[in-house]
Amino acid sequence: MPAAIGDAEASAPARRPWVERLVAVLHLLTSLVLALLYLAPGALLLIGVNELTNEVLSVLAGDPEAQERLPSTIVASGIVPLPLVTLLARLACWVQRSRLEAVFGVVEAVPLAPGARGGLPVRVLRYLFGRDAWSAVLYSTTAGIVGLASGALAMALVAYGLGSVIGGLLGVVLALADGGLTELLDSADLAFLAAVAILLGPVSVLAGLWVAPWLVRADVGIARRMLFDSSQVRIERRMRELSDSRSRMVDAAEAERRRIERDLHDGAQQRLLAVTMTLTRARAKFDRDPETARALLAEAQAEAREVMAELREVARGLHPRVLTDHGLEAALPVAAGRCPVPVRVDADLGGRPSQRAEGIAYYAACEALTNIAKHAAARTVTVRAVRIVQRKGDLLRLTVVDDGIGGADPEVGTGLYGLWDRVHAVDGHLAVHSPTGGGTVLTADIPWEA
Template sequence: MTSLALALFYLFPACLLVASITWVGVALYAPFGRTAPESPPERVLTDVLVFMVVFPVVATLLARLACSVQRVRLANVFGIVEAHTPDPMARSNRWARGWNFVFGREAWSMVVHSTAAGLHGLVVGGLVVVLVVCGSAAALGALFGLVYVLAQGARPVELVGPLGLMLFGPVFVLLGLKAAPAVVSFEVLLMRALLFDAPEVRMRRRLLHVQDSRQRMVDAAEAERRRIERDLHDGAQQRLLALTLTLTRARSRMDRDPEGARELIAEAQRESKEVMTELRQVARGLHPRVLTDHGLGAALPVAIGRSPIPVRLDMRMSERPSGRAEGVAYYVVTEALTNVAKHARATEVLVVVERRRGPREDLLLVTVTDDGVGGADPERGTGLYGLWDRVDAVDGVLNVRGPEDGGTVLTAEIPWRA
């Protein structure tokens, strides 16, 4: 019944395109007709905008909505969810992305998918409903008819029709009920075949994403190495050299000027503390010792304390996950907070870390929610690609979405035993 009810909605994009094509055919044929009425230019321009622009745009957008409805049905009713891998070949230009969203290959493919799903629901689902409804109505009507003819004292030959309907009506109902599970199974197979990429396409996209991700991780590692080398050379190395010179001067004065030597030693002590502070700043962002020793419960409050935006932390774990999972989760939280501080213009951030029971394995679920302006999109080549790479490296899933009331919700699903 649900498929039959949604079939008309699924077919609506195709109906809009048929109306648009029909208008184009009539417009091309009209100049050759003998009695074709002349239309004012304003009417012609309006018709062109409606049938050539508005109808196709509305058709592709409705087709995307129909495919989204089908994906939601697959997830909520049948528990079938496809993990999304960002397309490495996606265009970064906003106008090109908008054009592809409305008139690209994927948009027209969704029109075909929506039409196929609508035809299936209308024909096959309608047939099942007709069998059940008509069979029930025939059997019930035959029962009342049999009672009526018996009350009228009908001859035996007049009972053949009602008895036949009473016999075949339940058969039709049984056929419809038996066919319903097969129809649902076929609908699931059809939606999976239409909505989800083919295995070879998913594998090709996965390989491209892994190749692109590997290159970005190599570049990021090289940039981090250069940063550490520059900071050590320009900062800590110079301070250590000054500390060495101070200690050398103190040693040379130890015999002839003990008081001056003590002052130099005190100066060297102050310089050593400054060197330690600078080394901590250089190491900031690397794997912290507190994370290794005490886990996320102790490391995240320290990282959150450095955020310029108020952050609420909600930890819902009774035990620690694997060290790799903790490292990825820590990186996700720190990078997400950095992105929020730079781009979101948020006033508050909520970080939730919990253990989620999964069908095959438990997950470490990290959710970062802010009340900023939104607009975060990993496929635009932003810093979120680094999060994709870290999470994807442990076979996790990263989702970024913008709620209707604004802000951004970032969710990372990390295998508990990664």
């Protein structure tokens, strides 16, 4: 299943339940503990490089003992620790993947198969010293630094707040128990410190709970960029998606060609044959029976009109003229009018995108309306088309919402794969949210100048 289908981006944590904030704090504290594991590969590598650098500097300074120790130092500090460095880094990446999947559901969209080229020694060397291994070292070190900083910040705020409140209250209780409350109140400094501790403690705890989701969001964002969405992963994922998409589009094009051929053969071609035969009969009766000839001509004319209407219906499925002449804002109401379910169209683009973008959006809307009519059991549908202004390039966003039974699944022939292929072919994004019993929301973001 393509990664874009069913995918939903996490929104900024402006308001989150307290339980989720507590989970975020626990995640950061766990990151603080695991930072030792994450930083271990980089620390071992740094220690080895430092040892080698000092030895080389001693050799350059003319130390004869350093010259004798240099080969053993290279082996002990440079060659031997390297496998341990990369293996620890891969372990750290595995731990991080497992954590993010278990807590936040972040998984690789397309699992990458391990490289199988070469014999066993080549595969072992590639596993220990290949590009993936050193990428793991880089991510492990970055994750360790981020985990150490964010975990320490969260722990400092929460622990300081709780400690301040508990310490301040405990001091007051002990003063009351010893009868020393008067002395405490008489001492302005102690009273001020106790009041500040009791008042600022909850503020510190609330600050820690408030900032925790943002720190977790940064941690997950770094993991997405470096661990799940590195350049190599993106290239391999893109190649696989393009390969799958190309195969499906070839199959879809062949199926569409056969459908058009069947429609023309069974419909228009047979009707044109009937028109030809009717004209032949009319021509034979012109001299002997003009009235019958005129009736046959009228019949042929009516048949020709029906053929023209049928051909227009076939061509409408390819690219409607209203879309070419008047754009998507005029074409969407026409598509909605052919849907048996009541459809509300809201299109305000403020201009026309490229013809390719209009065609993809129109096809997506038609396919979505067809799916709704066949499978959704919906009572109402809303189709929206808006222009999203962005610095990196405007988007044409098409949204189709229905109140049907939901549960849209690309595996059961609902046409979602075809939609995804068309949108993805122009570097667009298709998201489908379809919980069972909760209706379906289809959102297609298409580059404005696709």
